[in-house]
Amino acid sequence: SYELTQPPSVSVSPGQTARITCSADALAKQYAHWYQQKPGQAPVLVICKDSERPSGIPERFSGSSSGTIVTLTISGVQAEDEADYYCQSSDTSGHVFGGGTKLTVL
Amino acid sequence: QVQLHESGPGLVKPSQTLSLTCTVSGDSISSGTHYWSWIRQPAGKGLEWIGRIYEGGSTNYNPSLMSRVTMSVDTSKNRFSLEVSSVTAADTALYYCARETMDIALVHYFEYWGQGILVTVSP
Numbered sequence: 340s341y342e343l344t345q346p347p348s349v350s351v352s353p354g355q356t357a358r359i360t361c362s363a364d365a366l367a368k369q370y371a372h373w374y375q376q377k378p379g380q381a382p383v384l385v386i387c388k389d390s391e392r393p394s395g396i397p398e399r400f401s402g403s404s405s406g407t408i409v410t411l412t413i414s415g416v417q418a419e420d421e422a423d424y425y426c427q428s429s430d431t432s433g434h435v436f437g438g439g440t441k442l443t444v445l
Numbered sequence: 446q447v448q449l450h451e452s453g454p455g456l457v458k459p460s461q462t463l464s465l466t467c468t469v470s471g472d473s474i475s476s477g478t479h480y481w482s483w484i485r486q487p488a489g490k491g492l493e494w495i496g497r498i499y500e501g502g503s504t505n506y507n508p509s510l511m512s513r514v515t516m517s518v519d520t521s522k523n524r525f526s527l528e529v530s531s532v533t534a535a536d537t538a539l540y541y542c543a544r545e546t547m548d549i550a551l552v553h554y555f556e557y558w559g560q561g562i563l564v565t566v567s568p
Contacts (some may be wrong), residue, residue, distance in 0.1 A: 340508060372554040374492075381541060381558040382492065388552055425492055429553050433505050434482070434494040 341365045343426050343437035350443040357413040359440045361426030364407050369428045371409040373402060376439075377422045385424075386411060418444050447471040449542050449559035457536075457566050463529040467542030467559060468522070474500050475520040480545035482555065483516065483527045485538040493538075497545055498525050532566045539563050 344362045351357040361371055370389050374382035384393055386402035389409055399414045413420055421444040426437040453465035467481070474481060482497040496506035498516040506514050518525040529536055544557040
């Protein structure tokens with residue numbers, strides 16, 4: 340198994356761009372997925388396979404990958420985007436989640 | 446619309462076995478097109494994948510929990526279950542069940558989640 344490393348927190352002002360990273364050597368070969376979790380709610384998939392946006396997710400959410408780092412980008416951040424964000428990936432033994440990043444909208 | 450609903454005791458005594466069930470609606474476990482997972486989250490902490498089961502009963506468990514976890518599936522009732530034995534306070538968490546989508550490239554991610562059930566381990 341391996342670990343996915345995320346920054347504990349990211350802060351941005353409304354309308355700015357937030358970038359949250361997730362890193363691991365395994366990400367050079369494995370896809371990553373991103374989940375948004377608001378207080379008291381179950382996680383919601385916002386990006387799958389590094390950069391695909393599921394149906395119903397706003398276009399301001401995007402994802403990218405470069406080597407061992409994947410990035411979740413939220414363009415034009417809104418107050419409602421304040422939440423915890425988790426990356427997730429998989430290997431032959433199962434699934435791993437990053438430690439989570441708390442996005443604060445100032 | 447796919448929905449998952451966790452049920453079970455909210456309080457378990459230390460050293461006993463935690464037992465939860467996830468009932469699925471809007472999809473059929475027996476279709477064999479998805480895996481079904483359990484994930485937990487201690488209060489104020491991150492997500493931890495516990496394990497998954499397939500419609501035929503095959504399982505994969507998190508190596509860190511493998512010795513204490515058992516999953517089973519009941520396709521006749523469209524539900525799957527989790528047991529964690531010899532629980533301690535460290536097993537206190539919000540437990541989620543989730544449907545694991547597997548696309549044609551065999552990439553897995555969690556598209557549908559239950560609302561979660563809080564399980565507290567306490568005397």
